[in-house]
Amino acid sequence: MSTLLRLATAGSVDDGKSTLVGRLLYDSKSVLADQLDAVERVSRDRGLVATDLALLTDGLRAEREQGITIDVAYRYFATANRSFILADCPGHVQYTRNTVTGASTADVVVLLIDARKGLLEQTRRHLAVASLLRVPHVIVAVNKIDLVGFDGDVYAAHAAAVTAAATDLGLADVRTIPVSALDGDNVVDRSTRTPWYDGPSLLELLEEIPAALDVADEAFRLPVQLVLRPQGAARDVRHRDYRGYAGQIASGVVRVGDAVVALPSGRTSTVVGIDTADGELAEAFAPQSVALRLADDLDIARGDLLAAVVDAPVPTRDLEATIAWLSDRVLLPGTRVLVKHTTRTVQAVVRDIVGRLDLDTAEITPADQLGLNDIGQVRLRLASPVAAEEYVISRRTGAFLLIDAHDGGTLAAGMVGEPLAEARCPQRRPAQYAI
CATH class of the missing domain: 2.40.30.10 (Translation factors)
Incomplete structure (x- = not known):
């Protein structure tokens, strides 16, 4: 088993991602003394009684002032059994693009939900991103279990809802854990306050979970x-x-x-x-x-x-792909873009928008346009061929970016083929655009 594990955290805003990561670092003794001193000092300046462990990952000044995470914060830590590269992703819906970035190379996504709120639309969106990016393992941490009185029935209901949603999206390996990031229950050490849960702690699971196959x-x-x-x-x-x-x-x-x-x-x-x-x-x-x-x-x-030479990809000028649209602009059929595939950048046109992922039904429904944070299927016509492969075969040669030809801004992250295996969509006749 590989000793290096790449993980990303995600969840809705205020679900406690940064606190969970801080608790994980603190309880696993992966925090340097000067880092802890700085966090304790900032916590005192804010008038807090206890140390705010979320500050261990909220490294930007603006984040500390607002008390939120607005970018992907990367941290490196290790235990006696394993080394980790962790990407703490933001929770706001407008920063879903950052979650795509953080999860794109992850072996496992740790997704938080609030025990008081349960499964939300943003939770479904993050599960869809994990499915799109073919993240091999997903761990759903039902956080703030202390705020519902460590009720096992509440946890069981949330776990069932998560499992159902993950199954609809084609996610094969999904585990749930009841945690209290604030108090540390089931984060590094197993908690005595959840006697109805007999599984491993979060860190125990992260230490034993297999990494993705070596490229x-x-x-x-x-x-x-x-x-x-x-x-x-x-x-x-x-x-x-x-x-x-x-x-x-x-x-x-x-x-x-x-x-x-x-x-x-x-x-x-x-x-x-x-x-x-x-x-x-x-x-x-x-x-x-x-x-x-x-x-x-x-x-x-x-x-x-x-x-x-054996099993070499066949170059093509036509791509059918699933994309996560990351721009404030609306994507319409006929839009001209640049496709960046590995080190190759070519001009392209969006021939057709096949449909958009419905987060409630986990199906692709017909659509004429895509907006910010939409996940949809498109057909692209390229000016010159690229040696692309299905994303399910290779996360490197099956991935690409859509770029604005005028300002160089990133418009979308794309996956060749149909990574959402469970999605269904009626066939539509593509519009014709010359390039």
Whole structure:
């Protein structure tokens, strides 16, 4: 089992995410003395009787002044059994885009709900994001269980509602835990005040949950970032004809002697050298940054993809995708955008908006436009082909961004294919737009 786990927290506003993370850091003894002193000082300045552990994650001055989290706060901590990278995401509906960012690389999402309120629309939205992004594991922490008198029936009702909603969205592994982030019940240590709950604490579960499969186990993919050539007159004649294709390996392993294909051209060659800043290698794997030397002089540029010949993706100009719309602008059919896929950026047009995810029914319903925080399915026509794969196959080569061609702003995060496996939508005839 991998010792590194990437997790993200999410939930509705004021559900206690930052307090939970602070409690997790504090009780696991992952807080430095000077950090704790600073938090205690700010807590006293606010007139609080107890230390506000939420301040351990609310690092921005504006957040501290308002008492809310408005950005993704990343923290690194470790226990005797595991290391963690944690992304604390905001709860306000207008910051769902930040949740998409935080959950995009997560192995597990810890989703909070308030025991007094239960399942809310924002909870459903975060579950949908977790399903879209193919997060392998979801833990739902029913927080503030102390404010409902540690009532096991209340917890059971919330757990059943969460399980039903997660099942509708196609989430396979969802666990629920009753917690009190303020007092620490079932966060690091199991609580005696929830005798009706016999499961692990949150930290115990995080320590035992398996991480996602290593990308080194997937097929080899390397998006080319830069073509390396000698600058000026090479002093060493051996380097005068040097040509290396540099980038970070997105997935898989490459070895000297392997056959690779350059996409979208489809030309093939053999790897004759693997160079790094520390010297040559016989093999390299994700996520190493390398420069590959090939036996043939191929026309390869930034944005091309080097892939294993076996099971190489087929370049395409037509994408059917699910997107999380992150802009205040409304998306309409015919909108022209830029598609950024790995290191390749191409012009595109939105041919059709197939539909929008209904958070109440977990189904895709017909729609003519998408607004801020909507999750929907679209058809895109690209000006030139990209070597995209289904998101369910690869979270790296199946993901893309939609970018505003005028100001460079990010409009949407996209996943190739239909990640919402349980969604259903009537077939519609796409409108035609030339590009």
